[in-house]
Amino acid sequence: MSSRTLFVTYLGLPACVVALVGVWSTLSNPSGGWVWPPDRVTISEAVATGDYAEVMRLMESGVDPNLAASVRADLLGGSPVQLTPAQAAVRARNAQMLRILLDGGVIVGPSRLAVLKCINDENGDRDVRALLDAIPSGPLPPCDQVTIP
Amino acid sequence: MALSIAHSVYRIPVQVGDSLDVILVSRHAESSVELLKDASTWSPTTLRPMRYLQARWLSVLAESLGTSYHAVFRGTHAALATIIVGLIAWIANPRRWADVVALGIALTVLIGLHTFDAMMREAFPVNHYAEVAAAALFVLGSSLRPHRLISEIVVLLALVWGLLLIESAGLIWIVIVTCAALRMPGMRTRTAVMATVVLALFFIARWQLEISTPGIGSHSSGWGGGVLSGDELAARFSTNPWPFYAYNVSGGALSLLASEPRFGMYQLLAAQAAGSLNPVVTINLVSSLGMTVVLIICCWSAMRRPFHQWSLETKTLATGIVVITVSAVLCAAYIKDDIISTAGVLYAVMAYLAVQWALGRLETGMRDTSVVALALCLALVAPLWGFRAVGTHYELRRVAFTTRNDWALKSVNVLAGGDSASRDDVARTGRLRGEALRQRVTSPTFLPDWGERYWVE
Numbered sequence: 001m002s003s004r005t006l007f008v009t010y011l012g013l014p015a016c017v018v019a020l021v022g023v024w025s026t027l028s029n030p031s032g033g034w035v036w037p038p039d040r041v042t043i044s045e046a047v048a049t050g051d052y053a054e055v056m057r058l059m060e061s062g063v064d065p066n067l068a069a070s071v072r073a074d075l076l077g078g079s080p081v082q083l084t085p086a087q088a089a090v091r092a093r094n095a096q097m098l099r100i101l102l103d104g105g106v107i108v109g110p111s112r113l114a115v116l117k118c119i120n121d122e123n124g125d126r127d128v129r130a131l132l133d134a135i136p137s138g139p140l141p142p143c144d145q146v147t148i149p
Numbered sequence: 150m151a152l153s154i155a156h157s158v159y160r161i162p163v164q165v166g167d168s169l170d171v172i173l174v175s176r177h178a179e180s181s182v183e184l185l186k187d188a189s190t191w192s193p194t195t196l197r198p199m200r201y202l203q204a205r206w207l208s209v210l211a212e213s214l215g216t217s218y219h220a221v222f223r224g225t226h227a228a229l230a231t232i233i234v235g236l237i238a239w240i241a242n243p244r245r246w247a248d249v250v251a252l253g254i255a256l257t258v259l260i261g262l263h264t265f266d267a268m269m270r271e272a273f274p275v276n277h278y279a280e281v282a283a284a285a286l287f288v289l290g291s292s293l294r295p296h297r298l299i300s301e302i303v304v305l306l307a308l309v310w311g312l313l314l315i316e317s318a319g320l321i322w323i324v325i326v327t328c329a330a331l332r333m334p335g336m337r338t339r340t341a342v343m344a345t346v347v348l349a350l351f352f353i354a355r356w357q358l359e360i361s362t363p364g365i366g367s368h369s370s371g372w373g374g375g376v377l378s379g380d381e382l383a384a385r386f387s388t389n390p391w392p393f394y395a396y397n398v399s400g401g402a403l404s405l406l407a408s409e410p411r412f413g414m415y416q417l418l419a420a421q422a423a424g425s426l427n428p429v430v431t432i433n434l435v436s437s438l439g440m441t442v443v444l445i446i447c448c449w450s451a452m453r454r455p456f457h458q459w460s461l462e463t464k465t466l467a468t469g470i471v472v473i474t475v476s477a478v479l480c481a482a483y484i485k486d487d488i489i490s491t492a493g494v495l496y497a498v499m500a501y502l503a504v505q506w507a508l509g510r511l512e513t514g515m516r517d518t519s520v521v522a523l524a525l526c527l528a529l530v531a532p533l534w535g536f537r538a539v540g541t542h543y544e545l546r547r548v549a550f551t552t553r554n555d556w557a558l559k560s561v562n563v564l565a566g567g568d569s570a571s572r573d574d575v576a577r578t579g580r581l582r583g584e585a586l587r588q589r590v591t592s593p594t595f596l597p598d599w600g601e602r603y604w605v606e
Binding site: 012 | 153256504528531538539550556558587
């Protein structure tokens with residue numbers, strides 16, 4: 001093979017790679033992607049990543065926003081964790097998301113509220129704190145008596 | 150490449166901004182004729198009734214086919230992306246392996262250009278600039294081939310359609326007239342005359358409807374390393390606008406040829422002020438300047454011959470130069486990527502011809518110093534453009550996420566226009582919102598962190 005043919009092949013290589021990877025990622029996308037990350041997330045992962053639309057879709061399709069769901073590693077800490085959507089919102093310091101969850105029917109009883117407030121004490125978000133303070137409750141246990149996920 | 154870019158475009162939900170309102174309003178009129186009359190008087194600065202008409206026709210099509218609005222609107226946009234790629238391949242007409250390589254590089258240039266990204270990321274609810282770009286490519290492609298009456302008719306219809314869609318369609322007329330002036334085989338003088346009559350009628354209609362052009366201060370704009378608001382621009386340039394016009398015209402051309410400035414703002418200056426420079430600016434600058442240098446050498450080599458010796462390739466290069474120049478002039482009052490997007494697709498065609506020419510030089514003069522320099526330049530820019538093309542997919546995924554989220558943050562009633570919204574408006578908005586939410590997208594959180602620094606400006 002001549003040096004010119006080799007050079008021309010080298011020049012064509014990036015475009016070939018872009019085309020082949022493009023076709024492969026397009027065809028493999030419905031089954032969870034390959035080049036691009038998967039688009040399937042739990043409701044708590046959607047909350048953690050600020051994916052408002054996915055949170056709405058999941059709630060409208062009947063997913064219970066009061067139940068804990070898995071959150072993969074590196075989203076809200078180094079390791080995978082089980083969190084309710086509200087806990088994920090507080091951990092992500094996302095007051096707007098927390099408001100959407102509360103408007104969407106998330107039930108926050110005293111024990112859950114205590115957990116949320118203790119998580120927020122670790123993170124310290126003022127807007128989240130204001131939302132949590134607005135939820136009526138009786139006396140809450142101190143954080144050292146609360147198990148934080 | 151066409152398949153994957155169409156897929157990335159199709160994944161983006163129908164927008165709330167610039168699309169929802171147009172779709173809803175387009176259905177208020179009793180008929181298309183009534184809509185044509187009404188929409189012609191809605192704006193004091195634009196005459197774009199076709200924007201509403203095509204939104205109406207596409208939404209009616211979706212309802213009559215019983216398919217989703219998403220499939221029809223986003224499908225049309227994705228089809229436009231495919232058509233643009235297909236038209237460039239049609240114009241290129243590769244016959245040898247080296248031509249295929251040149252076309253591959255040209256397509257990475259097309260897809261990697263920020264002007265192409267601008268055409269794909271937004272829709273109103275279909276991207277008008279993409280329609281104009283496709284029409285301009287069709288005019289050029291049919292001009293390169295033997296004359297056919299059907300092509301002539303399609304060219305004129307595309308001009309009429311385009312002019313009633315967006316003012317940038319004047320570029321279709323520019324391509325028609327340039328191809329006729331350059332005596333390309335598929336373009337007759339009579340076509341150019343008829344196209345000129347169509348353009349004149351369009352301006353007469355604008356004058357009759359008392360439609361003016363927007364002046365300085367109607368939009369914010371980049372200036373140096375920062376952005377000036379509309380008020381600041383008006384205060385600074387209302388008495389003497391020429392420095393601003395000159396800045397924008399040169400900026401429009403440079404934006405395409407060097408990927409700097411963007412929206413009138415020189416990111417190098419902004420980076421200097423901020424003390425940090427993202428790699429994306431360097432990558433875009435080097436890849437664009439490298440390709441532009443190859444292009445300039447190719448044009449210089451081809452055009453210094455007498456006109457009667459010009460080949461079709463040389464005439465195509467000349468058409469590209471005219472379109473880039475006129476597009477830069479169109480940026481005088483308001484500079485943005487979309488306005489130079491038609492010039493962007495012509496730039497990709499020119500890149501094909503320049504790479505094809507450079508590869509031809511390699512056959513004959515590998516020992517010549519200038520040819521070696523040309524080869525080194527291509528060796529540098531080819532992978533960079535491939536990298537930029539992947540970046541467009543990355544950008545489109547980010548856009549899909551934010552576009553979908555726009556539907557989630559407001560209720561259907563608020564999106565439809567509040568208390569004044571009709572039941573039909575609310576129903577259509579609810580359907581569009583449901584379709585947008587069902588469209589699965591990837592959160593940027595899951596995309597690689599480094600992508601922002603290397604692909605997002």
